[in-house]
Structures are given as structure tokens and as C-alpha cells.
Amino acid sequence: MGVRQLIRVLHRDFGYFLVGLVIFYSVSGVAVNHIDDWNPSYSTSVTAVVLAPLEGTTLDDLEREVVAKAGLDPDEVAGRHRPDPRTIVVFLPHGGEARVEIATGQGTVKRVRTRPILFESNVLHLNHLKGVWTYVADAFAALLLGLALTGLFMLKGRTGLAGRGKWFVGAGILLPLGFLVYYYATR
Amino acid sequence: MTKARLWLGLMLAVAAGCGDSSPGDSGHASPAGTVYGEGVECTLAVKVSELSDNIDSYAGKRVRVEGLVTGVCAKRGCWFEMASDREFATPLLFKVQDGVMVFPMSMKGKYAVADGVVRKIELDLEQTRRYLAHRAEESGEAFDPTAVTKPLIRVRLDGVGALVRDPE
Numbered sequence: 001m002g003v004r005q006l007i008r009v010l011h012r013d014f015g016y017f018l019v020g021l022v023i024f025y026s027v028s029g030v031a032v033n034h035i036d037d038w039n040p041s042y043s044t045s046v047t048a049v050v051l052a053p054l055e056g057t058t059l060d061d062l063e064r065e066v067v068a069k070a071g072l073d074p075d076e077v078a079g080r081h082r083p084d085p086r087t088i089v090v091f092l093p094h095g096g097e098a099r100v101e102i103a104t105g106q107g108t109v110k111r112v113r114t115r116p117i118l119f120e121s122n123v124l125h126l127n128h129l130k131g132v133w134t135y136v137a138d139a140f141a142a143l144l145l146g147l148a149l150t151g152l153f154m155l156k157g158r159t160g161l162a163g164r165g166k167w168f169v170g171a172g173i174l175l176p177l178g179f180l181v182y183y184y185a186t187r
Numbered sequence: 188m189t190k191a192r193l194w195l196g197l198m199l200a201v202a203a204g205c206g207d208s209s210p211g212d213s214g215h216a217s218p219a220g221t222v223y224g225e226g227v228e229c230t231l232a233v234k235v236s237e238l239s240d241n242i243d244s245y246a247g248k249r250v251r252v253e254g255l256v257t258g259v260c261a262k263r264g265c266w267f268e269m270a271s272d273r274e275f276a277t278p279l280l281f282k283v284q285d286g287v288m289v290f291p292m293s294m295k296g297k298y299a300v301a302d303g304v305v306r307k308i309e310l311d312l313e314q315t316r317r318y319l320a321h322r323a324e325e326s327g328e329a330f331d332p333t334a335v336t337k338p339l340i341r342v343r344l345d346g347v348g349a350l351v352r353d354p355e
Contacts, residue, residue, distance in 0.1 A: 039262050079296025081257050084275050095292025128213035128289045
């Protein structure tokens with residue numbers, strides 16, 4: 001097997017192997033890139049509620065009242081809290097909560113859900129798992145580098161690196177460099 | 188076919204790496220609860236109210252505090268708040284750098300034992316409004332800046348580790 005043929009084999013098989021990881025990382029990459037505009041891991045819905053004024057005098061009574069009057073499932077209650085004398089908060093699954101003003105019964109029910117696929121992609125991409133996944137992510141980066149380098153030398157001639165390839169490679173290098181120059185020149 | 192299997196095996200071996208599994212900073216289960224970061228090793232146990240009342244005495248010291256988790260950073264999971272042992276008092280903020288530990292939103296309502304270094308953060312009125320506006324935006328709640336009339340002094344624990352479990 002010649003060198004160029006070996007490079008093609010490596011590039012092809014690296015490519016096959018990395019498809020799954022690239023999909024997870026790129027989906028998460030776009031999602032996290034816009035974190036200032038939205039929450040890429042959780043979706044939240046807030047509903048205003050007007051209950052009858054709460055009459056309970058103990059925390060247990062107040063919690064029971066909120067659950068009953070707001071139509072919540074008692075089994076999904078994850079705790080309760082009084083942040084101030086006027087308010088009771090009943091915690092719901094995944095970080096949701098019912099927050100009610102005791103005297104008026106007015107409040108909100110916030111439901112929180114993890115975003116399917118995105119939540120899991122972010123866990124992998126942002127390496128929340130740590131441990132062994134750190135090394136998997138390192139290997140992924142190394143294989144991506146291998147994919148890029150083998151891609152340079154797959155073809156020869158007019159469509160190879162010495163031909164039109166050099167312009168694309170140059171453009172790909174100039175893009176980040178140009179942004180860096182612009183960034184430091186305008187600071 | 189055999190060559191393909193050999194390749195795949197090689198790639199998987201590379202990908203799997205050979206490092207041991209350090210404590211998962213997004214939490215790993217233990218008999219006592221879910222452990223974050225380095226866990227809880229500090230022996231100087233302090234109540235949240237004691238810390239808040241004597242912030243100057245504790246600033247810079249590493250302490251251990253306990254309390255109900257009442258809030259979690261919704262976007263990055265980089266902080267959580269613990270209720271004070273004193274009714275209606277300002278909660279204590281436990282903060283880590285982004286990604287060092289990642290706290291899930293489902294932690295709200297659980298009980299945390301937290302280990303960290305105390306910091307006193309004095310905000311002016313404008314900083315207080317920006318801070319509260321940011322908090323409200325993150326949690327999807329309405330915010331009226333004119334309702335804020337006093338600057339906040341925040342007591343913060345720079346997080347070393349935490350143990351989180353169901354409340355008793």
C-alpha cells in the first residue's frame with residue numbers, strides 16, 4: 001500500500017468513525033454558541049396562577065394548599081421554602097417551582113424540562129461527565145487533527161493541495177487569523 | 188471484514204483512553220449523596236446566619252455550611268443558593284468557575300453541604316440592579332429595577348466541593 005493510499009484509508013475510516021461525535025459536538029456547539037440568547041439545556045414555561053388566598057399557618061399546610069389549589073401532583077413536589085414572609089415556594093421536578101403570594105394567592109408555576117438531544121449533547125460537548133470522557137474528548141480532538149492532515153494529502157494534481165486545494169486551505173487559515181487581527185486592532 | 192474490525196478496535200482503544208476516572212464534577216453518586224468537585228473535607232462548620240452576621244471575620248477562610256438549595260444557575264450550572272438557617276434571611280451563594288462543577292437544576296429542593304472559601308462582595312445600587320436583573324432573566328422571571336432601592340452585600344462561597352442529598 002502506497003503512502004497516498006494509506007492516507008486515503010486513514011481519512012476514510014477516521015471520517016466514518018467520527019460522524020457520531022461530530023454530530024453531537026456540532027449540534028451542541030451551535031446551541032451553546034448562543035447561550036446569551038437562550039438556555040441550550042433547559043426549556044422553561046411560566047404560567048400565572050390566581051389561587052384563593054392561602055390560610056395555612058404552618059409550612060406543611062401552606063404546601064398542601066398550594067398543591068391542591070394549583071392542581072399539582074403531590075408526588076412531584078420536591079420540597080418547599082419561604083424566601084420571605086409573603087411568599088411560599090414549592091419546588092417541582094427538574095428545577096421548576098410554584099411561587100405564590102400567601103395573602104393574595106397570586107403567583108406563577110414554572111415548569112422546567114431538559115431539551116431532548118441538546119441536553120445530552122451539551123453534557124458530552126462541555127464535558128460535564130469528566131473522568132474517562134475527558135480522554136475520549138482528547139482522542140476526538142486528535143483524530144479530528146488527523147482527519148484534517150490526511151485530507152490535505154488525499155489527492156494530487158489539479159484538485160490536490162498544490163492545485164486548487166491551497167486556496168481553500170489558505171482561506172481556512174486566514175478566516176480565524178483575520179478575526180484575531182481585527183479583534184486586537186479594534187480593542 | 189477482519190481489517191475493518193481491527194481498525195475499529197484500534198480507534199475505540201484510542202478513544203477510550205486509559206486514564207482513571209476522577210470524581211465527576213457534574214456529580215457522582217456516593218452512599219451519602221451526590222459528590223461535586225473535591226467533596227466536603229473542611230471541618231470548620233459554620234451556620235449561614237453566623238457567616239452573614241460576621242462576614243468580616245470569615246472572609247478568606249475555608250468553611251463548611253449546610254442548607255436547603257433554593258436556586259441553581261439555569262444556563263451554566265455554575266452556582267447554587269442555599270437558604271439560611273434563619274427564616275427569611277438572604278440565601279448564601281455557592282459559586283464555581285464555569286465548567287469546574289456543573290450543578291443540575293433538579294438540585295432545587297435538595298439539601299447541600301458545601302465546602303468553600305468565604306468572599307464578601309459589596310455591590311453598589313447599579314450593580315445590585317444588574318445582578319438581580321441577570322438573575323431574573325436567567326430564571327425567566329419578570330424584574331422591576333425601580334423596586335430595588337438598597338445595595339446588596341453578597342456573601343459568597345468560592346466552591347471547593349459539595350455533597351448534595353435529599354432533605355430529611
